[in-house]
Amino acid sequence: MRSSSILRSIKTSLVRGNQCRAFGSEAVPDRKVAVLGAAGGIGQPLALLMKLNPLVSRLSLYDIANTPGVAADVGHINTRSEVAGYMGEDQLGQALEGSDIVIIPAGVPRKPGMTRDDLFNINAGIVKNLCQAIAKYCPNALVNMISNPVNSTVPIAAEIFKKAGTYDEKKLFGVTTLDVVRAKTFYAGKAKVPVAGVNVPVVGGHAGITILPLFSQATPKANLSDEDIKALTKRTQDGGTEVVEAKAGKGSATLSMAYAGAIFADACLKGLNGVPDVVECSFVQSTITELPFFASKVRLGKNGVEEILGLGPLSDFEKEGLEALKPELLSSIEKGIKFANQ
Ligand SMILES: NC(=O)C1=CN([C@@H]2O[C@H](COP(=O)(O)OP(=O)(O)OC[C@H]3O[C@@H](n4cnc5c(N)ncnc54)[C@H](O)[C@@H]3O)[C@@H](O)[C@H]2O)C=CC1
Numbered sequence: 001m002r003s004s005s006i007l008r009s010i011k012t013s014l015v016r017g018n019q020c021r022a023f024g025s026e027a028v029p030d031r032k033v034a035v036l037g038a039a040g041g042i043g044q045p046l047a048l049l050m051k052l053n054p055l056v057s058r059l060s061l062y063d064i065a066n067t068p069g070v071a072a073d074v075g076h077i078n079t080r081s082e083v084a085g086y087m088g089e090d091q092l093g094q095a096l097e098g099s100d101i102v103i104i105p106a107g108v109p110r111k112p113g114m115t116r117d118d119l120f121n122i123n124a125g126i127v128k129n130l131c132q133a134i135a136k137y138c139p140n141a142l143v144n145m146i147s148n149p150v151n152s153t154v155p156i157a158a159e160i161f162k163k164a165g166t167y168d169e170k171k172l173f174g175v176t177t178l179d180v181v182r183a184k185t186f187y188a189g190k191a192k193v194p195v196a197g198v199n200v201p202v203v204g205g206h207a208g209i210t211i212l213p214l215f216s217q218a219t220p221k222a223n224l225s226d227e228d229i230k231a232l233t234k235r236t237q238d239g240g241t242e243v244v245e246a247k248a249g250k251g252s253a254t255l256s257m258a259y260a261g262a263i264f265a266d267a268c269l270k271g272l273n274g275v276p277d278v279v280e281c282s283f284v285q286s287t288i289t290e291l292p293f294f295a296s297k298v299r300l301g302k303n304g305v306e307e308i309l310g311l312g313p314l315s316d317f318e319k320e321g322l323e324a325l326k327p328e329l330l331s332s333i334e335k336g337i338k339f340a341n342q
């Protein structure tokens with residue numbers, strides 16, 4: 001979803017949110033969205049943004065602590081969705097039942113000096129448990145994985161769903177939208193074009209050099225030098241670290257991630273509702289390279305992934321970047337698969 005479009009959605013929701021329910025609008029189907037990790041740095045602003053989304057009819061906020069307060073707070077906003085808070089593992093099933101989309105920002109964030117992979121030991125177990133519950137309580141839901149390291153947590157989720165016999169590769173997404181959001185912002189600044197009209201695909205994965213922005217395909221076109229493109233690429237790859245360092249021990253990107261997560265969930269909702277031609281980048285099971293999972297442009301539909309779009313023409317610099325990222329991305333994917341099958 002384009003940023004102008006989410007702002008429009010939010011405005012529509014603020015102005016007409018209650019009317020949808022009051023008039024029983026048939027044009028907007030009921031959709032339950034669950035946020036797991038809803039009391040966290042990402043979870044809270046994401047809960048707010050999903051509450052503002054008029055496509056959501058039930059918003060389920062789950063965390064191991066503090067969800068009653070977040071749910072009471074967000075629940076007072078006069079928009080369409082009913083909000084419910086759930087706390088602790090014995091309420092997880094209720095939180096998940098009937099969900100169309102489950103968004104997962106549960107887990108620990110980075111501190112300065114850490115890589116995303118340093119989060120693996122804690123977050124892999126959290127994601128595994130949550131996915132076991134998803135397989136049990138809402139096996140048909142679309143899963144939007146935010147928890148890091150995404151390059152490993154998505155393969156973990158896939159393996160857990162396979163074990164449970166519920167895996168549908170069309171319904172599992174690693175959320176890489178923040179990379180696209182950053183690439184658009186940085187490109188617009190350098191190219192001196194209005195950011196609202198900028199598009200930049202970002203492919204690969206979601207960590208360091210595995211994040212590969214395709215500035216050769218950026219629109220509107222701008223005459224940037226090779227040095228500019230290199231610097232923009234590096235800044236996009238290091239965007240998460242830039243925030244981690246600026247926050248100096250108080251976590252990683254939360255507000256921009258909530259925005260990105262809300263854009264991606266909105267795109268999934270639109271796809272489920274049959275809106276045509278909804279395309280976002282996401283880390284999914286894929287055959288467009290030899291790697292089993294890969295982020296690229298994905299067309300979203302009534303069953304999740306409708307089509308995985310190809311990479312398109314790459315510059316020589318991007319071709320080099322693509323080859324360079326493959327070993328690291330493959331190793332992170334394999335680490336996730338191995339963990340899930342231990
Ligand atoms: N995909 C992406 O682009 C991005 C991913 N992230 C990742 O998102 C994750 C969350 O980040 P923050 O919200 O900043 O962290 P946070 O620590 O502020 O919040 C995490 C929340 O998860 C909850 N939690 C822990 N274990 C849980 C469990 N078993 N079930 C449910 N909830 C549980 C915690 O209670 C906490 O409220 C981190 O892994 C971070 O690296 C962060 C930014 C961007």
Ligand SMILES: O=C([O-])CC(=O)C(=O)O
Nearest residue numbers: 110178239240241252253
């Ligand atoms: O950098 C981190 O640890 C959080 C993240 O994934 C991002 O901001 O892109």
